[in-house]
Amino acid sequence: MSRELSVVVLAAGMGTRMKSAMPKVMHKVAGKPMVNHVIDTAAHLNASKTMVVVGPDMPDLIKSVSPHPTFEQTDRLGTAHAVLAARDGLVGLTGEVLVLYADSPLFTADTLARLVAARQSGDHAVAVLGFRPDDPAGYGRLVTDANTGELTAIVEDKECDDAQRQINFCNSGVMCFRAEDMIANLEAIDNSNAKGEYYLTDAVEVARKNGQSCSAIEVDEAETLGVNSRTQLAVAEAIIQERLRSHAMIEGATLIDPASVFFSADTKLGRDVIVEPNVVFGPGVTVGDNTVIKAFSHLESCNVGAGADIGPYARLRPGAEIGAGAKVGNFVEIKKAVVEDGAKVNHLSYIGDARVGAKANIGAGTITCNYDGFRKQHTDIGAGAFIGSNSALVAPVEIGDGAIVGAGSTITGKVDADALVLTRAERVEKKGWAATFRDKMRALTGKK
Numbered sequence: 001m002s003r004e005l006s007v008v009v010l011a012a013g014m015g016t017r018m019k020s021a022m023p024k025v026m027h028k029v030a031g032k033p034m035v036n037h038v039i040d041t042a043a044h045l046n047a048s049k050t051m052v053v054v055g056p057d058m059p060d061l062i063k064s065v066s067p068h069p070t071f072e073q074t075d076r077l078g079t080a081h082a083v084l085a086a087r088d089g090l091v092g093l094t095g096e097v098l099v100l101y102a103d104s105p106l107f108t109a110d111t112l113a114r115l116v117a118a119r120q121s122g123d124h125a126v127a128v129l130g131f132r133p134d135d136p137a138g139y140g141r142l143v144t145d146a147n148t149g150e151l152t153a154i155v156e157d158k159e160c161d162d163a164q165r166q167i168n169f170c171n172s173g174v175m176c177f178r179a180e181d182m183i184a185n186l187e188a189i190d191n192s193n194a195k196g197e198y199y200l201t202d203a204v205e206v207a208r209k210n211g212q213s214c215s216a217i218e219v220d221e222a223e224t225l226g227v228n229s230r231t232q233l234a235v236a237e238a239i240i241q242e243r244l245r246s247h248a249m250i251e252g253a254t255l256i257d258p259a260s261v262f263f264s265a266d267t268k269l270g271r272d273v274i275v276e277p278n279v280v281f282g283p284g285v286t287v288g289d290n291t292v293i294k295a296f297s298h299l300e301s302c303n304v305g306a307g308a309d310i311g312p313y314a315r316l317r318p319g320a321e322i323g324a325g326a327k328v329g330n331f332v333e334i335k336k337a338v339v340e341d342g343a344k345v346n347h348l349s350y351i352g353d354a355r356v357g358a359k360a361n362i363g364a365g366t367i368t369c370n371y372d373g374f375r376k377q378h379t380d381i382g383a384g385a386f387i388g389s390n391s392a393l394v395a396p397v398e399i400g401d402g403a404i405v406g407a408g409s410t411i412t413g414k415v416d417a418d419a420l421v422l423t424r425a426e427r428v429e430k431k432g433w434a435a436t437f438r439d440k441m442r443a444l445t446g447k448k
């Protein structure tokens with residue numbers, strides 16, 4: 001039974017408890033804004049339309065969710081009012097409408113699919129994702145019929161009588177609606193309650209009055225975490241990191257000390273990758289098969305080819321493209337540079353805005369001087385070239401294939417293929433000078 005699925009993501013709140021200049025849902029978990037986690041999870045369900053309800057003056061949020069349409073909720077008059085802010089996008093929809101909170105990034109696609117299936121199977125007007133917290137205070141309580149198990153009402157905490165307050169089956173906030181009667185049901189909701197808000201949860205009572213049925217299914221509390229503070233942001237981060245670590249291992253990577261490896265939501269590791277302790281993957285990293293990422297390396301927006309050997313203490317910055325079997329060793333920083341297959345940059349180097357040709361060898365302490373204070377310039381190092389230690393390559397500069405640069409050189413311009421180039425100052429050696437100097441100084445100062 002395949003019906004169209006649309007998603008409304010509520011993201012209008014500023015989240016004052018975050019004490020932040022940016023909207024709460026723009027705060028990142030695993031390198032990705034919370035709102036984008038929610039959108040990407042919905043995308044796994046093949047949602048045909050995802051709409052985001054934003055608050056006033058949230059241009060970065062609108063950009064971050066683009067190309068999905070956004071609807072502004074100018075006054076925050078409650079969750080039903082928030083969903084109806086997207087009214088223009090809801091008109092004429094058929095199938096399912098899933099309502100998600102952008103500050104709740106932990107729901108899995110499997111759970112959401114289960115809720116959609118539950119709504120469909122009984123053709124309910126509303127299906128709600130419930131959970132059983134140790135402490136239900138603050139949550140809407142799910143009231144079910146003792147005989148049929150059907151959901152008869154959701155009672156907000158502030159509206160509960162003593163008996164209802166004892167119920168520990170609670171609303172996680174995720175609700176799935178039958179699109180065809182959703183707008184009519186939401187428009188029938190009023191705000192005569194303790195908070196003077198239009199409660200989305202009242203859709204259940206409205207539907208029941210209209211002779212429609214509702215149901216609730218249960219999800220583990222761990223998925224329901226809503227982020228209201230930086231402390232909860234850290235809790236969400238820890239849970240997502242755990243998931244990413246086990247995903248990486250399930251897909252065939254070895255993490256020697258999983259708890260010390262930090263991933264981004266989009267990190268892609270190949271098979272038989274070994275990740276040593278204390279490695280950080282920023283956004284946009286792809287690592288090929290049979291690669292070793294040694295301890296204390298930091299990678300972001302870069303690609304690492306199969307069989308490469310990275311670290312320890314390597315820093316791969318945006319635009320680093322490391323070829324198959326290449327080596328990037330300790331205290332090496334690579335930025336916007338291609339290190340071709342089999343090339344080696346083993347120690348203490350900065351390679352930026354450059355190409356290092358296949359099998360070239362970059363000696364310890366080599367620096368590409370790519371910036372003159374105004375412009376970034378390119379360094380091109382040919383295949384099989386050998387750059388002696390402690391060399392400065394002043395861009396724009398081109399080292400031909402197979403050329404050798406003598407240690408300690410400062411190179412500008414173009415070096416021919418297979419040439420030797422060096423810029424050392426001429427050597428001066430004075431036999432016995434040091435011993436004579438010391439004798440003289442001892443006599444002068446009286447020191448031994």
Ligand code: UD1
Binds near residue numbers: 012053141154173200
């Ligand atoms: C809501 C539910 C409650 C549930 C709880 C789960 C309602 C009436 N209550 O309560 O049953 O147990 O979530 O966490 O729905 N929002 C807007 N515009 C508004 C109001 C809210 O965009 O006008 C957004 C908020 O930013 C937030 C979400 O909707 O992301 C929920 O709003 P919140 O005020 O936190 O609702 P709760 O009182 O926690």
Ligand code: MG
Binds near residue numbers: 226
């Ligand atoms: Mg809340």
